[in-house]
Amino acid sequence: MQRVFTIDTEGDLIVICRLMNIFRRKGVKLIKWLMSATADGFRVAVLFDAAEAESEHLFNFVRRTEGVNRLASGETASALEGLLPVM
């Protein structure tokens, strides 16, 4: 099933690298990866395809990752709309 994570991080690109590495290592099929700078750091919106149990594990993995300030999860691609300014 498709799922969207919206992730706010600290302003340290290492955290973004870490997040990308998590998605790579967990073998998640990425459909869209959007990123922009915010006043406090970075915001990443990820659309991906994964089984429900996997996405739940991934949700918990990402939310406990150092440097992640906030994580929201949505179920449809429409959740991406309006989340990010055009880069």
Added chain:
Amino acid sequence: MENVITGSEILLESLKRENVDVMFGLPGGAVLPLYDALYSAGIRHLLVRHEQAAAFAADGYARVTGKPGVCLVTSGPGATNLMTGLTSALMDSIPVVALTGQVPEALIGKDGFQEADTIGISLPCTKRSFQIRSAAEIPAVIHRAFKTAISGRPGPVLVDLPKSALVEKAAPIYVKSDGARRPVREREWRDDQIDRAASIILESRQAMLYVGGGAVHAEAWPELAEFSELTQIPVTTTLMGLGVFPSCHPLSLGMLGMHGSYSTNKATCECDLLIAVGARFDDRVTGRLKDFAPKARKIQLDVDPSEIGKNIRVDLGLVGDAREILRALIDAVKCRQVGSSGSERRLWLDQIDEWRSEHPLDYEKSEDSIKPEYVIEMISRYANEDAIVSVDVGQHQMWAAQYYDFYQPRTWLSSSGLGAMGYGFPAAMGAQLAFPERQVIAIVGDGGFQMTLNDLATVAQYRVPVKIAILNNRALGMVRQWQEIFFEKRYCDIDLNFAPDFAKLAEAYGIRGSKVEHHDDVKEAVREMLSDREPCLVDFWVDPAENVYPIVPPGASLAEMIVEPPRVQLEEEQVLDDLWAV
């Protein structure tokens, strides 16, 4: 005028404020300003002979104290050499703070001499990594690094230190440490979950506690013992959990998994409730996942929410500090324990005893050769109850896990998740620095020891009284065992007969060394090894054909464990003995 000092001085003061009393490291160009400041800083520094040993020693220090261990190395190769140690710490959730030198900021990304992308390389090996850019930010970053290392699920944190920040001057603003003994762990569990867990526990008749390293990190051993005794639920531990529950306790089942005892693995297969405490259902524990504890409802306690249900579906996940959750469970069970199921629990414990009698953890005794299990038994017999045992990876590690009696937590050091050979000896050094008065015994194999034996110079230089017991089978024993059992005895590149005489090598470094080749000499050698406060090495020439049993074949279920060597093999071992003799 403000108190303006160099970044190096700020760094060392920040470390002192985090109660750092010892560091393990090796200097080089990028950290020379820091070592210059260290000259008069009042923090002890142990000069290792390879950076990997610095990481392992910091890990050993952290495991026995619960405090972050600190290692300090230079840029480039110094930093890259740390990575195995940091990965091991990450896998076992050990709080280590690694300080790495870096080229001056202006040279970063320009391929300067001894520049490596330490942050990039360390990314999957650490819980968090920081790169400092100015002297002024050092106090806040160092404080955060230490806090991160011990908070939540502990882990290694790396701080990369460009030389420019170390020489720059600034007026430091230090962060006040909260001085908390125990790290803050967020509570996510709810009271209704505790009620549900208590109901499940009281409904069960054949329950088991399956306890891992998380219980050690949470220092949950008093609550674990109380809960186990209150509910009469027996306790099995993972490799990481050894020591958290005394081996001699009547409710102790020892270790489960690939080399767990028959009765423990059998109980795992038959239990109707499995309560995992800070354990992550590792493949070496579960065997074939779909057949792991097939009859059991499962409750999982873990500080890391991403561990709940990661490998195996659980009926109830409780996220938070293991100690707090166990305390809540104790209270909940006490409130509800009416019409106790004690007699049925007794039947379950009797059943486990019966399985234990059928196939006790045992080995073929011999006086013609030194059985490695016998060496472990002797060390266990003569070591103090608070002795710390540090192991490498392989057969000797499993024999130590099986035959050494643990009385206290934080007395067992093992690179369990990563399985890094070469860990045991340097980790023992780190532990000994933390507790100079306690016995620290590195039980190693001849394979792993050859990976980090250069630090014999370190223990000799500082007279670190580590005891090194080599179970020398002249081979990569666990690889040989797998080639024997699973690869039709096609022994390929496991021969370590070309090795130095370890006893003479120890003497060359200025350490007492001896070699033991006969069964009858083992007891006395162990007693002598443990008799003084000096470093020493004893090279036990053990039976090279000995294998670790029981063993669960890779990919099999615990029920398919091989309990003992096949009869025919016992005869073939003689042939193998002859081969080795040649």
